[in-house]
Amino acid sequence: MILSLLFFTFSFVFYVLTAVLYAGHWVFKKKWLGQTATAMSYIALASTTLILIFRAAEARHAPFSNLFESMILFIWATNVGYLVLEYKHKQRVIGVFVMTIESIAMLSAALLPYKFKSVEPLNPALQSKWHWMQDLLSHVGLEQYAIGWLDFHVFSTFVGYGAFAISFGLGIMYLLKGWFEEKGRSNVLIDMFPDTAMLDELGYRAIAWGFPFLSIGIISGAVWADYAWGTYWSWDPKETWSLITWLIYATYLHARVTRGWRGKRAAILSVAGFLAVIFLYWGVSFVLPGLHAYA
């Protein structure tokens, strides 16, 4: 409990600092600020990784079983996704938006009531290990480290969420830039953004990663539900909201093929998609009852 919370506190500070550094780089255009920001995001990633590792050691299972743990996973996945994006496209101004989302996510995880944070043993429904993996690992005496549907389902879902968070940031940037361009106004800060075509394309790339991972998350959830309860789909609110989110991003993908739906409308859809993700993730857990109410 102690070490994971220690690194949680560190990470919180790191993410806020990273967001401030990216913002400083954006406003003052100093190269060293940008480089420091990038270095800080790697440090924040390392620290987030350590939260997950210590948490796993404390709980003796993969740290994917409650809201707090999954938030850390979300923050981790978003950070990894962002660093890949920055490495490939060298657009540090996107970091301002992504790291702000990360800081807000950190804050909301910190504010969670204790019962969502505590390390708990897994209840009967969450205990699913892959037998083939247990058998394989038992040859070397490591069968307790076998993973199962819970881990696979949560991990791929949250890689998807991370990608969607990034596409959300890009969608907001697109709408801001588009708004200024429409009004014919120029703003020093907005001019720092990549051009709208690039923002549109990068937003699409993020969703092109998020969508398959969300789909794998939904399908693995269905396989697991079928194995645990005998139904792969029961219209539980979490399932339905995952379908709603999936439908929004499916609309986005089809819309981009149609000429009139590129750009602004696509950006609006990607923002709407992430709002649905937030509801799917937090709203359903707190507002609507169901099988996932514990996570």
Place this chain on the structure above:
Amino acid sequence: MARQSNGKSLWGRAFSNLWYFFNSLKLTIAVLISLATVSILGTVVEQNKPVEFYLTTYPRFGKLITAVNVDNLFHSWWYTALLLALAVNIIVCTFERFPPKWKSLLNHKQEKFDPKVIERFAHSRSVSVSADAAAVNDRVGRILKKMRFNVVSSVHGGDYFYYAWKGAISRLGSDFTHISLLLMLAGSIIGSYYGYKDYRFIYVGDTVDAPNAEFKIRLDKFWVDQYETGQIKQYNSLITVIDHGKEVLTKQIWVNEPLSYRGIRFYQSDYGMAWDRVDTAYIAPKNIKTGVVGAPVPIKWGATEKIPGTKYSVKVVGYLADFAYDEKTNSVGSISADANNPAVRLEIYNGDKLVASPWIFRNYPGIFPAIPADKGVDLVFATFKPILYSGLSVNKDPGTNVVWAGALVMGVGFIFAFFIFHRRVWVHVRQEGLTTEVKVGGMINKNNILFEKELKRITEFVEKGDRSK
């Protein structure tokens, strides 16, 4: 298609119009957004409750909700119709778009082309190199090969023409994904027609028939695992399948580990104590005058045991977990399955003679004397060992495998659609005087940023040769 309707029958025209209607990406977008929107309603309004629930929870809309099936939205005719519209949309679009796409994929090579086309592509570049065409041509060939492009090349009048491509399979990604959705839909339809769900509870040691099947299952054992903290870790049942009188398999099942036999699966669902029988009742003699209670005697269900220190033998013939007496019908029963007021019915014998058959209560010892005729001895129901039952969900769904097949096809489709890109590149190499001009252009089906980088890599290699990185 609708425009060619002259000379067609009414049915023919209707069909063309319908075909035209379903062959539309706008319809796809409309249906997707509609499905998303109405699904929200299905999570806000609680599903499958009795009519009264809706009338009291939503006084203004209660009637409307039940009239248009919002109370069972996901199985309503109009939700099904939306899904069906999407399916028809997919089928029609596939029929319209797949054959020409397939043809162009088989038949796309352009050995000879007008070099002017290159500049008209969304992505194009050109470089001038101070080297002769043959040397530059060599570089073009090498970089295209290095980047794993498939290449056809030709020479016309000293100019070199290249047509290169890779990742063509990416084009089939959307078709795989669409077909996977149809497969999943088909699987769910098969499941709703040929599948069923049921529930069985079995007492430990009992055998019951599997629903709609010719075999039986027996519960050998049921137990609960706990963590050290006392939290429940797992529920377990040991089940034996008996097929035509033969024990064919025994398996331990728990939540997340079902038993499957002949396509029927048994899931650990819940458990509890029997409300109408016990394994053993513990009956103790009591001296009414001194109030001293003797050692309890364990009596198995249905067995008769002598009570030491008395002249009586006792047989346990009845048990109710939550005893209640109904005056109107003058009958007894259990008002719940919980052991709130456990009671056993005994048959008390003096030798061979039945002297009394009272109900006695664990929570109210002595409230009614067990043997009214005997003022010296009473019997007390001390405690009991319950019979556990295990509740099993039973399920058969032959559509499930079709759904999983769909999921697999979808995975393949996603790899094609999102992680492989179809590039087509046209290159024209032309020497003019001492320099050679190379024009490179082409198209990619998605990921324009990547394609720009690739074109840049090609031109840089052409310029600098092996010195470029």
